[in-house]
Amino acid sequence: MAHSGINVLFEGRNLIRLFGGLWTTVEIAGVALILGLLLGIVLGVLRTFPNRLLRLVLRLYLEFFRITPTVVLLFLFYYILPRQLGVNLPANQMAMLAFALWTSAEMSDIVRGALISVPKHQRESGMAIGLNRWQLYRYVLIPQAVSLELPATVNLVTRVIKTTSVLMLISVMDVINVGQQVVEANNQKFPTGVFWVYGMIFVMYFAIDYPLSWWAKRLDKKRLERANG
Amino acid sequence: MKKFGVKKFALFFGITASLALVLSGCGSNKSNHSTASSTNGSSTVQQIKKRGTIRIAVFGDLPPYGWVNKQGQRVGYDLTLARRIAKDLKVKPKFVQVNANNRVDALNANKVDLVLANFTVTPERKQVVAFASPYMKVSVGVVSPKAKPVTKVTQLQGKNLIVTKGTTAENYFTAKQSKVNLLKFDSKTQQFNALKNNRGAALADDNSYLYAWVKDQPKYTVGIKSIGPKQYIAPAVKKGNKSLLNWTNQEVKSLNGEGFFEKDYNSQLKPYFGKEVKPQDIIIK
Structure with a gap:
């Protein structure tokens, strides 16, 4: 091996293509997260309401998305649903939709958990001063729940970003898919290129996910400091 | 009033969600039936021409058949054929990258019009997709x-x-x-x-x-x-898409007549295969 495999990254437009793939990843994860987190908050609030039917339905929704592996979910959305319902969205939008619904299900449980762990006397005090349900959530429960749910939410965000790596199943040209193209096209010339391409992808994911993890950790620390003086 | 509104919304949402659950449950039972009988959704030659693009499923990681070079261009034996087909249809090709095990689904879910992804003809696959005349022959090694x-x-x-x-x-x-x-x-x-x-x-x-x-x-x-x-390796279309199937058969025949596949072999495959393989081992005359 006369030359090191790292050169595979600098051949032609390889690096630019990898960044293009990363952009697709970020775009899909970004849209899915914005939609998913917003919907998840609404669903999470609804799940703390006393209505039993409502809670059951939302619970089923959560369990469906939590139990189904993401790969199966994507397959269902991309190949099976269009055949049954005649909905035919491009792969990228399908991916955003599937990921948004999945995120919202997971988020609803985080929000629900945070809302019910706000101390009971807070809720009762709110009701005692005559707040209606909207005001109770707006001024008492949600502000206190936010700090409780933030670390878990950031955790979810990093998990969603990482899971976009299964998108190649439905022909989305994400960073992993582009990486495989580069590896296969250069396998003969740079047999050790695999290591460098996946190494580069590792660095890319790390650069996105690590700041989020760090932020989550900091928030958690702050919260503990505030809670325990 | 406010409380009622929230409830109504929730109920609506719940119904939608459970409907989605039920529908996804039915999916697997119904799919056989619908793939065998329905042709709706698959594009005829006329529709493709009208649309101006043909969607072709290709490999992105299989040199020398379908792969991406360092300039980011899709190239290979299948890709040369795909571009030629698009040219003869007078439309633009739109490539959808697939893996070996989602070629059938890409066709049946109407994500692509044509599969040119080193797709070997087998009796099992013939049940679910329609193969045109083959353009290559291989066996397992x-x-x-x-x-x-x-x-x-x-x-x-x-x-x-x-x-x-x-x-x-x-x-x-x-x-x-x-x-x-x-x-x-x-x-x-x-x-x-x-x-x-x-x-x-x-x-x-x-x-x-x-x-x-x-x-x-x-x-x-x-x-x-x-x-x-x-x-044999052949182009595949969705079952029931007679229009595109007939057109593709005709196209393979006329390309064979002008020696297109030998040229394609020499430019795309020969540099990879070396001397051990001869064009007549691969292409069909």
Whole structure:
């Protein structure tokens, strides 16, 4: 091996293509997260309401998305649903939709958990001063729940970003898919290129996910400091 | 009033969600029926011309058939054919990258009009998609390290054989050689990495492709050159899409007449296969 495999990254437009793939990843994860987190908050609030039917339905929704592996979910959305319902969205939008619904299900449980762990006397005090349900959530429960749910939410965000790596199943040209193209096209010339391409992808994911993890950790620390003086 | 509004919304949402659950549950039961009978959604030649684009499923990680060069362009034997087909239809090609095991679904879910992804004709696949006239022939081969060559199938009994899911190699060994343990992977990239990491005694795939691979891998050899029946590689369209099927048959015939496939072989495959393989081993006259 006369030359090191790292050169595979600098051949032609390889690096630019990898960044293009990363952009697709970020775009899909970004849209899915914005939609998913917003919907998840609404669903999470609804799940703390006393209505039993409502809670059951939302619970089923959560369990469906939590139990189904993401790969199966994507397959269902991309190949099976269009055949049954005649909905035919491009792969990228399908991916955003599937990921948004999945995120919202997971988020609803985080929000629900945070809302019910706000101390009971807070809720009762709110009701005692005559707040209606909207005001109770707006001024008492949600502000206190936010700090409780933030670390878990950031955790979810990093998990969603990482899971976009299964998108190649439905022909989305994400960073992993582009990486495989580069590896296969250069396998003969740079047999050790695999290591460098996946190494580069590792660095890319790390650069996105690590700041989020760090932020989550900091928030958690702050919260503990505030809670325990 | 406010409370009522929230409830109504929730109820609506709940119904939608449960409907989605029920529908997704039905999916698997209904799919056989609908793929066999319905042709709605698949595009006729006229519709493709009107749309101005033909959507073609191709591989992105299978040199020399369908791959992406360092400039980011899709190239290969299948890609040359795909561009020619688009040119003759007077439309633009739109490529959708697939893996071996989602070629059938891409067609049936109407994600693509045509599959040109080294798609081998098998009786099982004929049930679910419609194949046009073949443009290539291959059979399954087995590649193994030169240090421990596998030259007979009996040597594989009780050992791990690496294959890619959804390939003819997988089908052949599953159906005819049940004593061989199969180690299945999702992509070509993964299967060759597995062989290099000694996860199996050998790897089975289309022989022409293996010739190409060993040409630059001096430590490996195609110990079994051909196993099982000879097989054909053909363009595929959605079942019931007679219009595009007939057009493609006609196209393959006329391209054969003008020697297109030999030219395609010489420009795309020859540099990969070396001298061991002759054009007449691969293309159909």
